[in-house]
Amino acid sequence: MKLIILGTGSAAPSRLRGSTGIYLELKSKAAPVAVPSDHGDMPTDSMLIDCGEGTYGQLWRQFGDATAARIGGLRCIWISHSHADHQCGLVRILYEYVCFHTSRGLNQRQGLLIIGPESVLSYANSWVEHIMSACGVESSRRASFFGFATCRDFNQYHHPFRAQLFSHIGAVVREIRSVPVWHCYDSYGLVLQLQNGQKIVYSGDTRPCNQLVTAGMDASLLIHEATFDDSMEEDAVKKKHSTVGEALTIARQMRATEVILTHFSQRYPKLPPPIASLSSNTDDANGDNRFVDESTLLAAHVQCAYDGYVHRIAI
Numbered sequence: 001m002k003l004i005i006l007g008t009g010s011a012a013p014s015r016l017r018g019s020t021g022i023y024l025e026l027k028s029k030a031a032p033v034a035v036p037s038d039h040g041d042m043p044t045d046s047m048l049i050d051c052g053e054g055t056y057g058q059l060w061r062q063f064g065d066a067t068a069a070r071i072g073g074l075r076c077i078w079i080s081h082s083h084a085d086h087q088c089g090l091v092r093i094l095y096e097y098v099c100f101h102t103s104r105g106l107n108q109r110q111g112l113l114i115i116g117p118e119s120v121l122s123y124a125n126s127w128v129e130h131i132m133s134a135c136g137v138e139s140s141r142r143a144s145f146f147g148f149a150t151c152r153d154f155n156q157y158h159h160p161f162r163a164q165l166f167s168h169i170g171a172v173v174r175e176i177r178s179v180p181v182w183h184c185y186d187s188y189g190l191v192l193q194l195q196n197g198q199k200i201v202y203s204g205d206t207r208p209c210n211q212l213v214t215a216g217m218d219a220s221l222l223i224h225e226a227t228f229d230d231s232m233e234e235d236a237v238k239k240k241h242s243t244v245g246e247a248l249t250i251a252r253q254m255r256a257t258e259v260i261l262t263h264f265s266q267r268y269p270k271l272p273p274p275i276a277s278l279s280s281n282t283d284d285a286n287g288d289n290r291f292v293d294e295s296t297l298l299a300a301h302v303q304c305a306y307d308g309y310v311h312r313i314a315i
Helices: 055-072 090-104 118-134 139-145 160-169 210-215 230-239 244-254
Strands: 002-007 021-025 046-051 074-078 112-116 146-150 173-180 188-194 199-202 221-225 258-262 301-304 309-312
Touching: 002 055, 021 055, 046 055, 046 090, 055 074, 055 090, 074 090, 074 160, 074 173, 090 112, 090 118, 090 139, 112 118, 112 160, 118 139, 118 146, 139 146, 146 160, 160 173, 173 210, 188 210, 210 244, 221 244, 230 244, 244 258, 258 309
Parallel strands: 046 074, 074 112, 112 146, 199 221, 221 258, 258 301
Antiparallel strands: 002 021, 002 309, 021 046, 173 188, 188 199
């Protein structure tokens, strides 16, 4: 199983960092190996977690000519909140999804489920008819391509889309839970429970949030926003984001085994330095500890992500 951090910047994309997006390849050891066909690689079941501006381009940088098949393999797109840097790339992905499957025949795939805040779903829904028209598909067939569920509704075990989604990803993912967090209205973090007992937690954008700590307790992997360095805590409070030190404190409280920090302010001209195995000293691998408060150190592996960072998860 492979997780790719597509974009690590906050607000608008920059030359160094794109907007937020995470690609999760849901492939178990038991899954059949994809084989080429006349239409290119067979789709691999996958999931997108947030989909900021430029997500399609970031996928292309990773997969090149196989990008269409990767998008065609999406089973779920989960959006944390309505801010543009987390959902502005969604419409392009939906368009590419329809184009891929119309070129192969609709019956080869069931629909893509989009989970997100109600405002994001309304926006995406407003584009579906245009997408269908552009791809030469009757709008009456839209239900064959897409399903929409709010984060709150999908948390309900009786939700009608749950059985369909888990029939495809259930060999790897046991549960998807959206957790309300402290940012703008209708903002969520995500907890993915894997079949092997591992837990992947994604904070979305948030101030330090006790509800996320509780839901993500003993996480195998925590992906947490770290928009500001510790000297800018006042800005973090005003804008309802987290500092690096606050993110590490949350990781310690959650007892996370591994931590990936992401969503860095574009004010930083360089990527923050990698922070490795902080259990024994306060300096990171480059000898620069200005992002880290000594009181936040924890016995976990911590990585500051960069665009295209790949994290492998044994399942």
